[in-house]
Amino acid sequence: MGKALIIGAGGVAGVVVHKCCQVPDVFEEICIASRTVSKCDALKEKLDGGRTKIQTAQVDADNVEELVELINRFQPDIVINVALPYQDLTIMDACLATGVDYVDTANYEPLDEAKFEYSWQWAYREKFEKAGITALLGSGFDPGVTGVFSAHAQKHHFDEIHTIDIVDANAGDHGYPFATNFNPEINIREITANGSYFENGEFIETPPLSIKRVYDLPEIGPKDVYLLHHEELESLALNIKGIKKIRFWMTFSENYLNHLKVLENVGMTAIEPIIFEGKEIVPLQFLKAILPDPSSLGPRTIGKTNIGCIFQGIKDGKEKTYYVYNVCDHQECYAEVGSQAISYTTGVPAMIGAMLVMTGKWKNPGVHNIEEFNPDPFMDALNKYGLPWQESFDPKLID
Template sequence: MSKVIIIGAGGVANVVAKKCAQNDSVFTQVLIATRTVAKADKIVAEIKEHMPDSRAVFTTATVDADNVPELVKLINDFGPVMVINVALPYQDLTIMDACLETGVHYLDTANYEPKDVAKFEYSWQWAYQDRFREKGLMALLGCGFDPGATQAFTAHHAKHHFQEIHYLDIVDCNNGNHGKAFATNFNPEINIREITANGRYWENGQWVETQPLEISQDIYYPKVATRKSFVLYHEELESLVKHFPTIKRARFWMTFGEAYIKHLNVLEGIGMTSIEPIDFRGMKVAPIEFLKAVLPAPESLAAGYSGQTCIGVQAKGIGKDGQPKVHFVYNVKDHADCYREVQAQGVSYTTGVPAMIGAMLMLQGEWMQPGVWNVEQLDPDPFFDAMNKWGLPISELADIELVKD
């Protein structure tokens, strides 16, 4: 039915491509375009080996996604309906520009972040609203798991369980073990920048800033474990408090083990997480980019990764019956199952599947509408059906408060 371009060939792109291969009645022709084309070729070789029955036709190309004319040529040559951007947040705006110029729809999994400032917010991408609407094109922002599924979970709370949501807690637990002393589960540069930044949460109409990893509590993750979890700022908080103005407090929690934090503290203490370039043998090198080159690639963690992820959203407020209510919506995913299915670890899997689903709901028309959208603005019902069908079954837990005030 549809021709799409996937940009990027990292851990998440691998999952998006393989789920498109499984869903071959929707995704008929797929071009994986990236900086290092050998990585895209490897994904296509694995699809041929592990999914010989898929009728989707895959090709690969090299592209520098920082370069709009190069992107425009790539898109015009291939003629897709949409671009699925799973490169890095730095490329969001150039890819959106190229989509506008060529008249194709757009989806990504992380909001734009300038390379030289550790700051991410939706303002840059929301500024494209009029241009996408006027051209009759859709841009779907942040359609991974968090951001992404967590916003659909919130929309589900609002549609099916609550008159008013007052307190929202997004919880993200990776209870997996990859056997490495220190590694990040997705792009190290993006991941470390997110964690070493100050924390932030929404309370009574304003942002409250914390030191990095200052606030923590033990949270029980159903079917998985009780794990110490830390408040950090996460991008979907910005759009959720905008679109659900009854929210009095919104927080994002993530688990980190002691060894992970110890390594991170040392790396930060000696300046290895800095984004400021230093002079090294006549070259300018940002220490964090060098660190990325030293650390294991996220996709290399997949073989032998054990344990589960559990990501969910707890809402508290006034239920549909007018009574106080607390409700939790979540998914549990096993790393080893992800590897068996698509040669990926759970963090790439839980990001790539919602990206494929978002693209499918756009292409099939359920979600397609001109403009720039965040996931919570769209109907969560077809998304829930698709998550249950495509490998991320959703569970619900009523009347138990997992995250305390």
């Protein structure tokens, strides 16, 4: 079928590479590219010998010229961006310059400000339309599968959706006193920012982690969840008809929050540069360097994740509640692809989104969020490629 350029070599990229190799009829060739080519070579070594041909390359994803040169050399049909959110725009610029489709898992975030929103990428809509290429934004789990779940609920279960509660619960235990399950820098920036939710046409801001609930979720039990701002709220507010309220919830243990508070209090989560021994450093980037690498957590993480969406709305004139979710086992993920479930639940949807664009099912010139496409082939692929979904119609889930 074609060729994919995968930019990034961290935990999520490792899952994407594994899953692309499971679909060799679509991904005949892949190139893994990163600033540190040894990481790409290590991934290639694990998977060489199958039907998918693998090559590696060194590239600075902050450098458009380097990206363009690599794309022209490898000639991919699609670029799968699993690098850092700071690099989304340079990679999109390179795709525009070369006429290649684009997929990512997280929206752009400027390096000097903990602010993640779609405005920067949505500004590329007309350029991608004119170039005749597709940009699929946020094809991870949240954002990503949560948008597909919302499109699925809208298409098959409701005449009107009024409320969406996205609940991201991780009941995994890695045994460290403190570690993050994905990039520590991105994770901590996200959590320490103000929360927000969408209600009646506007976004209402809240102090960080100030709103807490307890959800009793299938297979993992009662968990403390906290309201966060998350990027899919912004696109779902536009794309789900009749929506009145959207909230995003994530689990954090008391232990995790205590560690985070201390780190915040002593300035280790700051993103403003400081001078240390004559050199400029960013405290949060230094903290990232000394915390456990998320890609190393796989062999020691036990337990499960439960990520899903609770919908309330109207069907045939009656009130209805619908809950659709995925439960993922950390140890099963590690046995299959060598990663914990957080990377797995992001990497699998990235492969599926790329596959649907490459096969033409989701090919639509312009810049699009995932819920704008027909959810049915994606929902089918989730069951086939390792993230089977379940559903419930129990109204007791709603607080």
